[in-house]
Amino acid sequence: MLAAIAESPGRLADVLTVRDVEGPAVPGVGEVTVRMLAATVNPSDEVTVSGAYGSRTSFPMVPGFEGVGVIDAVGPGVPAGALGRRVLPLGSAGNWQQFKRLGYSWCVPVPDDVPDEVACFAYINPLTATMMVERFGRPGVRRVVVTAATSAIGRHLAELLTDRGITPVGVVRGTPGRAVADPARWRAVVATNESGWRERLREVVGPRGAEVTFDCVGGGVGGEVFALTAGEGTFVHYGLLSGTPLPAQCFTGRGGARVELFRLRDSVQRGDGRHLPGMFAPVFENLRRGLLHTSVGARVGLSELVDHFRSPAAARTGKILIDLQR
Numbered sequence: 001m002l003a004a005i006a007e008s009p010g011r012l013a014d015v016l017t018v019r020d021v022e023g024p025a026v027p028g029v030g031e032v033t034v035r036m037l038a039a040t041v042n043p044s045d046e047v048t049v050s051g052a053y054g055s056r057t058s059f060p061m062v063p064g065f066e067g068v069g070v071i072d073a074v075g076p077g078v079p080a081g082a083l084g085r086r087v088l089p090l091g092s093a094g095n096w097q098q099f100k101r102l103g104y105s106w107c108v109p110v111p112d113d114v115p116d117e118v119a120c121f122a123y124i125n126p127l128t129a130t131m132m133v134e135r136f137g138r139p140g141v142r143r144v145v146v147t148a149a150t151s152a153i154g155r156h157l158a159e160l161l162t163d164r165g166i167t168p169v170g171v172v173r174g175t176p177g178r179a180v181a182d183p184a185r186w187r188a189v190v191a192t193n194e195s196g197w198r199e200r201l202r203e204v205v206g207p208r209g210a211e212v213t214f215d216c217v218g219g220g221v222g223g224e225v226f227a228l229t230a231g232e233g234t235f236v237h238y239g240l241l242s243g244t245p246l247p248a249q250c251f252t253g254r255g256g257a258r259v260e261l262f263r264l265r266d267s268v269q270r271g272d273g274r275h276l277p278g279m280f281a282p283v284f285e286n287l288r289r290g291l292l293h294t295s296v297g298a299r300v301g302l303s304e305l306v307d308h309f310r311s312p313a314a315a316r317t318g319k320i321l322i323d324l325q326r
Contacts, residue, residue, distance in 0.1 A: 001020070001021060001022075001023045001097060001098040001099050002018060002019070002020060002021075002097065002098050002302050002303060002324075003018070003019065003021045003062050003096065003097035003098070004016055004017070004018045004062060004063065004064070004096035004097065004302060004305055004306075005017055005018075005019065005021070005060050005061070005062055006049045006059060006060060006061050006062075006063055007059060007060045008059050008060070009049065009050060009051025009057075009059060010049070010050065010051070011046075011049075011050070012041075012045070012046055012049055012063075012309045013306075013309040013310045015049065016049075016063075016305070016306050016309060017306065018302060018303055018305055018306055021097075023098075023099050024099050024100065024101035025101065026073070026075070027073055027074060027075035027078070027101055028075050028076070029075055029076045029077050030075060030076075030077045030078060030103055030104055030105070031074075031075040031078070031101055031102065031103055031104060032071045032072075032073065032074050032075065032078055032082060032101070032102065032103075032104045032107060033071070033072045033073040033074075033099055033100070033101050034069035034070065034071055034072060034087060034089045034099065034100045034101075034102065034107065035069050035070050035071075035072040035098065035099055036067055036068075036069040036089075036095060036097065036098055036099065036100055036324040037067075037068050037069050037070065037086075037116050037120075037324060037325065038067060038068055038116050038117060038120040038321055038322060038323060038324060039064045039066060039067035039068075039095040039096055039120060039321075039322040039324055040064075040066040040067065040120055040121055040294075040319055040320065040321060040322065041319065041320040041322065042065060042066055042124050042125075042319075043241075044065055044124060045063045045064060045065060045093070048061075048063060048065075048093065049061075049063050061093060061094075062093060062094045062095075062096055062097050063093050063094075063095075063096050064093055064094060064095030064096035064097075064322075065090075065093055065095065065123065065124060066088075066095060066120060066121065066122075066123045066124055067088070067089065067095030067096075067120050067322075067324070068086060068087070068088055068110060068116050068119045068120040069086070069087060069089060069095075069100065069324075070084060070085065070086055070087070071083055071084060071085050071087060071107065072099065074104070075104075077104075078104045082104065082107075085107075085109055086109070086110040086112075086116075086119070087107035087108055087109055087110060088107070088108040088110060088119065088120075088122060088123060088280070089102050089106065089107055090106050090107070090108060090123065090268060090273065090276060091103070091106035091268070091269070091273055092106075096302065096305070096322060096324070097302075097324070098302070098324050098325070103272070103273065105272050105273040105274050105276075106272075106273040106276070107273075108276045108277055108280050109277065110122075110284075111284050111288075113288065114284060114287055114288070117296065117321060118287055118293060118294075119287075120321065121293075121294035121319065122280065122283055122284070122287060122292075124264065125152050125153040125156055125292075125294070126156055126283045126286070126287070126292040126294075127264060127268075127279065127280065127283055128153060128238065128262070128264045129153055129156035129157050129159075129160055129292070130156075130160065130282050130283050130286065130292075131262075131264070131267060131279070132157070132214060132236055132238065132262055133157065133160040133161060133164070134282070135262075136212050136214075136234055136236055136260070137160070137161060137164055137166060137212070141166060141211050141212055142166060142211065143169075143205055143206060143208070143209070143210045143211045143212075143230075144161060144166050144168040144169070144210060144211065144212045144213070144214070145168060145169045145170075145171060145201070145205060145210040145212075145213040145214070145225060145228070145229070146158065146161075146168045146169070146170050146171065146213075146214045147170075147171045147213070147214065147215045147216060147217045147221065147222065147225055148171070148172070148216050148217055148239075148241055149168075149170025149171060149172050149180050149186065149189060150170075150172050150173075150175070150178045150179060150180055150181075151216070151241075152294055152295075152319065153216065154170065154180070154216075155180070155181045155182070156291075156292050157214055158170070158180070158181075158182065158185040158186060159182075159185065159286075159291045159292065160286070160291065160292075161185075162185045163291065167185070167186065167187040168185075168186060168187065169186065169187050169188050169189075169190065169201070169204050169205055169210075170186045170188070170189040170190070171189075171190050171192060171201065171217075171221070171225060172189055172190070172191050172192070173191065173192055173193060174191030174192065174193035174194060181295075187204065188200075188204040190204065192221050198224055198228070201225070201228055202228055205228055208230055209228055209229050209230035209231070209233060209257075210225075210228060210229045210230060210233055211229075211230055211233045211234070212229075212233060212234050212236065213225055213226070213228075213229045213233070213234070213235045213236065213257070214236045214238070215235060215236065215237050215238070215239075215246075216237075216238050216239025216240070216241055217239070217240070217241050217242050218237065218239070218240040218241070218242050218243075218244055218245055218246050219240075219242030219243070219244035219245070219246070220242075220244070220247070221242065222237070222242070222246045222247075222250075223246055223247040223249075223250060226246065226247075226250045226256065226257060226259075227256075229256075229257035230257060231255055231256060231257060232257075233257040233258070234257060234258050234260055235250070235257040235258065235259045235260065236260045236262055237259055237260065237261055237262070238261070238262040238263070238264075246259070267279070294319050295318040295319065296318055296319055296320075296321045297318020297319055297320065298318065298320050298321070299320075299321045299323060300320055300321070300322055300323065301322075301323045301326035302322055302323065302324050302325075302326065303326060305322060308320070
């Protein structure tokens with residue numbers, strides 16, 4: 001089978017190869033083999049391959065946390081009816097290959113009315129946004145700030161928040177050519193590359209500050225937005241796009257907002273995976289309603305993936321969908 005393999009830590013364009021490898025062994029007790037149909041490229045893949053999680057990543061490795069496939073073989077203890085079922089194979093990387101062996105309990109069934117190109121993006125951003133809004137978008141909350149508002153997950157947060165009657169304020173870098181996907185879902189959008197942006201954010205949030213802030217940027221901007229979150233509010237920190245941690249004073253608890261560190265892995269990896277279908281039920285329901293969809297910027301065959309990463313086209317907007325059957 002074909003597999004994309006990161007030989008060592010580094011940039012995907014530098015360390016990834018696609019080659020023929022031996023297929024997975026016959027599935028053991030409680031295991032299945034999934035014939036992968038499609039996968040995606042998520043920032044979490046790039047971070048993992050970079051070596052940032054050295055304590056839990058060994059090389060060479062097959063990247064890919066998101067994808068959709070069909071159960072092709074079952075081991076002892078797996079219901080025969082599982083054969084042919086479309087699933088999201090979770091719990092580990094390894095989706096950038098044509099076949100993946102894993103425990104059946106880590107396979108989330110995909111509803112028949114959710115297409116492959118929608119289902120393969122249903123995991124990281126939609127599930128993260130869904131869980132955070134359910135946990136922190138409590139009744140009565142109105143003053144909400146979202147950093148990285150032009151990102152895919154920023155768009156998902158705005159969709160889910162406005163669906164609850166909460167119109168958030170977005171914070172963006174002001175990168176030319178990038179804008180929020182649906183301006184009507186935002187009360188205001190503040191660009192940090194403009195002078196006076198802190199005062200503008202304070203003005204639109206109001207003197208009491210934000211009740212909830214969703215931050216995936218960190219660094220200096222994250223610290224500034226933290227300072228504009230109400231003392232009794234919640235600062236939900238779930239990413240580090242800036243590459244720089246939040247200032248230490250955000251964690252002292254002295255008169256500032258409470259920092260909540262949200263890590264999707266903590267929720268997904270607990271137990272043996274049997275809890276996952278219930279977690280995904282609201283995600284699939286929202287996908288049916290037209291929410292949480294992801295814009296595809298490029299469709300690339302697995303055999304073409306390395307060339308794509310090395311091409312300037314890899315920087316285009318939208319996500320990459322990998323066709324794993326070519």
